[in-house]
Amino acid sequence: xxxxxxxxxxxxxxxxxxxLDDVSIQIPKGCILGLLGPNGAGKTTFIRIVNQIINPDxxxxxxxxxxxxxxxxxxxxxxxxxxxxxxKMKVGDQLLFLARLKGLPSKEAKVKIKYWMERFEVQGWxxxxxxxxxxxxxxxxxxxxxxxxxxxxxxxxxxxxGFDPINxxxxxxxxLRLRDNGAxxxxxxxxxxxxxxxxxxIVLIHQSKxxxxxxxxxxxxxxxxxxxxxxxxxxxxxxxxxxxxxKEVPLNGIAQxxxxxxxxxxxxxxxxxxxxxxxxxxxxxxEKLPTINxxxxxIAGTNHE
Amino acid sequence: xxRIWTVFQRxxxxxxxxxxxxxxxxxxxxxxxxxxxxxxxxxxADKKKSQQEVVKxxxxxxxxxxxxxxKYLYEFIEGDxxxxxxxxxxxxxxxxxxxPEFTLExxxxxxxxxxxxxxxxxxxxxxxxxxxxxxxxxxxTYQVDREVLEKLKTSVVLRTVNLSDEGEKESSAxxxxxIGYAGGFLIYILIFxxxxxxxxxxxxxxxxxxxxxxxxxxxxxxxxxxKVLGIASVGITQFLIWAVxxxxxxxxxxxxxxxxxxxxGMEAANAMSGSQxxxxxxxxxxxxxxxxxxxxxxxFLKIGLLFIFYFFGGYLLxxxxxxxxxxxxxxxxxxxxxxxxxxxxxxxxxxxxxxVLEDPNSSLAFWLSIIPLSSPVxxxxxxxxxxxxxxxxxxxxxxxxxxxxxxxxxxxxYRVGILMQGSKVNYKVLAKWFMTKM
Numbered sequence: 001x002x003x004x005x006x007x008x009x010x011x012x013x014x015x016x017x018x019x020l021d022d023v024s025i026q027i028p029k030g031c032i033l034g035l036l037g038p039n040g041a042g043k044t045t046f047i048r049i050v051n052q053i054i055n056p057d058x059x060x061x062x063x064x065x066x067x068x069x070x071x072x073x074x075x076x077x078x079x080x081x082x083x084x085x086x087x088k089m090k091v092g093d094q095l096l097f098l099a100r101l102k103g104l105p106s107k108e109a110k111v112k113i114k115y116w117m118e119r120f121e122v123q124g125w126x127x128x129x130x131x132x133x134x135x136x137x138x139x140x141x142x143x144x145x146x147x148x149x150x151x152x153x154x155x156x157x158x159x160x161x162g163f164d165p166i167n168x169x170x171x172x173x174x175x176l177r178l179r180d181n182g183a184x185x186x187x188x189x190x191x192x193x194x195x196x197x198x199x200x201x202i203v204l205i206h207q208s209k210x211x212x213x214x215x216x217x218x219x220x221x222x223x224x225x226x227x228x229x230x231x232x233x234x235x236x237x238x239x240x241x242x243x244x245x246x247k248e249v250p251l252n253g254i255a256q257x258x259x260x261x262x263x264x265x266x267x268x269x270x271x272x273x274x275x276x277x278x279x280x281x282x283x284x285x286x287e288k289l290p291t292i293n294x295x296x297x298x299i300a301g302t303n304h305e
Numbered sequence: 306x307x308r309i310w311t312v313f314q315r316x317x318x319x320x321x322x323x324x325x326x327x328x329x330x331x332x333x334x335x336x337x338x339x340x341x342x343x344x345x346x347x348x349x350a351d352k353k354k355s356q357q358e359v360v361k362x363x364x365x366x367x368x369x370x371x372x373x374x375x376k377y378l379y380e381f382i383e384g385d386x387x388x389x390x391x392x393x394x395x396x397x398x399x400x401x402x403x404x405p406e407f408t409l410e411x412x413x414x415x416x417x418x419x420x421x422x423x424x425x426x427x428x429x430x431x432x433x434x435x436x437x438x439x440x441x442x443x444x445x446t447y448q449v450d451r452e453v454l455e456k457l458k459t460s461v462v463l464r465t466v467n468l469s470d471e472g473e474k475e476s477s478a479x480x481x482x483x484i485g486y487a488g489g490f491l492i493y494i495l496i497f498x499x500x501x502x503x504x505x506x507x508x509x510x511x512x513x514x515x516x517x518x519x520x521x522x523x524x525x526x527x528x529x530x531x532k533v534l535g536i537a538s539v540g541i542t543q544f545l546i547w548a549v550x551x552x553x554x555x556x557x558x559x560x561x562x563x564x565x566x567x568x569x570g571m572e573a574a575n576a577m578s579g580s581q582x583x584x585x586x587x588x589x590x591x592x593x594x595x596x597x598x599x600x601x602x603x604x605f606l607k608i609g610l611l612f613i614f615y616f617f618g619g620y621l622l623x624x625x626x627x628x629x630x631x632x633x634x635x636x637x638x639x640x641x642x643x644x645x646x647x648x649x650x651x652x653x654x655x656x657x658x659x660x661v662l663e664d665p666n667s668s669l670a671f672w673l674s675i676i677p678l679s680s681p682v683x684x685x686x687x688x689x690x691x692x693x694x695x696x697x698x699x700x701x702x703x704x705x706x707x708x709x710x711x712x713x714x715x716x717x718x719y720r721v722g723i724l725m726q727g728s729k730v731n732y733k734v735l736a737k738w739f740m741t742k743m
Contacts, residue, residue, distance in 0.1 A: 051521040084514030101522035
């Protein structure tokens with residue numbers, strides 16, 4: 001498996017606290033990795049280190065097999081959490097400036113910027129000043145500035161904070177498309193539930209340390225709790241051995257009851273169905289998989305929010 | 306290097322393209338003369354409008370009889386001083402002057418009463434008048450021949466010549482003073498103006514939050530350097546435009562004067578350009594001759610180039626510090642607390658300049674023009690008087706070293722500061738940033 005990014009034993013101390021403590025992260029090429037964790041866990045510090053804004057005290061980073069060096073900024077597209085634009089500058093000039101900082105020659109940059117402006121349906125904005133844009137419009141421009149130079153690694157710090165729902169969906173689709181076109185994406189967020197569907201890989205970071213990492217589906221099945229949710233027309237009273245009812249919620253639709261039941265290893269859910277269809281009509285039956293937030297709470301022992 | 310250039314271009318172009326730049330560049334050379342002209346106009350208009358003021362004179366000696374003029378109407382009164390004072394209080398008279406009996410050798414006891422504190426010039430005008438009257442009386446009393454007295458008046462004008470490495474050339478303390486004053490003051494103002502622009506720019510980048518995107522592509526030090534150099538070039542562009550405008554005005558003035566004043570104007574124009582013919586005509590007055598020769602003797606190109614060097618050096622030295630302050634704060638109002646240590650040496654150098662202009666070869670002048678914090682302003686003050694080459698070179702080398710040092714210090718504060726949003730900053734925090742390993 002080719003790695004887009006390999007961070008080995010990264011440690012970063014600030015005067016009063018340790019931001020990262022022996023953190024190692026591997027991002028396979030072409031996947032979306034979610035760097036999750038509560039505020040202050042060290043996510044932004046890690047991202048700044050990858051962007052070479054700050055240096056780690058210890059540890060090394062390799063990017064697409066090469067040791068991280070200043071020339072690699074051309075490979076990275078970065079959307080920081082604290083993001084903005086020059087207010088008095090025209091949109092086109094601004095994108096051109098940022099593209100040139102990424103090492104694109106002017107001519108090439110102009111072509112790419114035009115392509116992205118058309119893609120986001122903002123082609124008429126070249127001569128608009130940023131201060132005249134709405135917040136949503138500015139967000140589109142910021143996203144364009146992140147991806148216009150075709151980065152191999154796209155780093156998004158809290159990409160959905162502050163985005164309105166329409167833009168958030170647009171960005172989400174764009175992220176998936178970029179991934180399908182071969183880009184690797186690292187994004188961080190403290191709102192775990194909002195982005196977990198997007199990730200292929202997950203790294204959970206808490207108090208400067210990695211708590212959990214791996215493929216999202218694998219992690220989810222690892223933390224499977226064998227809890228099922230049944231919607232039915234009548235109250236469920238009988239269950240086969242090994243199952244217990246943990247919660248009952250009355251409903252007001254076709255289904256009158258929602259029942260949460262918990263089984264154990266090696267017991268079949270078919271038995272449950274066979275038992276209950278005799279007394280009631282089952283509207284739906286599904287396994288309740290843990291959310292990343294649930295997993296986080298079960299690991300960290302406290303609710304972070 | 307390439308990225309410094311990209312930042313430099315943005316800073317330069319985004320500023321030069323602004324309408325406000327064009328306005329400031331064209332208006333500044335017009336505004337200052339306009340303000341001065343306005344002030345002169347008011348003074349002149351005031352003088353024209355002013356009415357004759359009544360001055361009561363109570364002269365017990367009977368010797369002083371000043372003649373009324375356009376400004377003062379003297380009315381002579383008799384009687385007791387206390388009565389005169391009472392009458393003065395009730396009147397609308399400008400002043401009451403009391404002259405007691407006095408001896409010619411030692412006139413004293415003269416009094417001047419007025420409602421408001423008189424200005425220095427008012428008092429000295431009256432004093433001069435009375436001195437002249439007493440002098441006249443003395444001439445009579447001692448029987449001095451007026452003609453002999455006129456012949457005693459002598460005027461000696463020293464033609465001052467510098468004997469330096471560059472040979473013999475005429476000098477004028479007045480012109481040297483003027484050049485020094487103008488040059489030093491201009492650098493003083495420009496450091497503040499352009500330093501302020503740098504600080505404003507850094508605060509803008511920080512508060513608009515674009516800075517993190519930029520520093521993911523450029524080292525903070527490169528960003529700072531590109532910004533400081535870009536803004537300096539805006540300044541130099543402005544000088545060049547002013548220099549061109551000045552030459553155009555100069556040329557127009559000569560043409561217009563030449564046409565209007567006929568031969569006299571042409572002569573003046575010739576004299577300005579230093580032609581011998583023009584100088585001969587004016588040569589009868591040694592003072593004019595001296596000034597003309599002195600102007601011709603000044604190496605304006607050298608002074609101009611040194612001005613640009615010292616502006617650039619002083620601006621870089623302080624501009625980096627202004628950038629560091631901008632990086633430390635979130636808004637211009639917070640910047641005030643850190644401005645103090647920057648403004649103190651600049652203001653101290655402008656005070657130093659005044660002393661140095663009085664005595665350009667003193668040891669104070671030497672040290673202030675060598676120390677990089679004050680040399681940009683103070684060395685301009687000394688240039689017109691002539692500075693030994695080794696001192697000039699020492700000062701320039703130290704200034705270059707000085708700005709490398711402040712840029713290094715400022716860079717260390719800047720790289721941490723620009724990423725800090727909303728943190729409470731004091732000098733201790735700045736020191737910590739300086740020591741931080743990034």
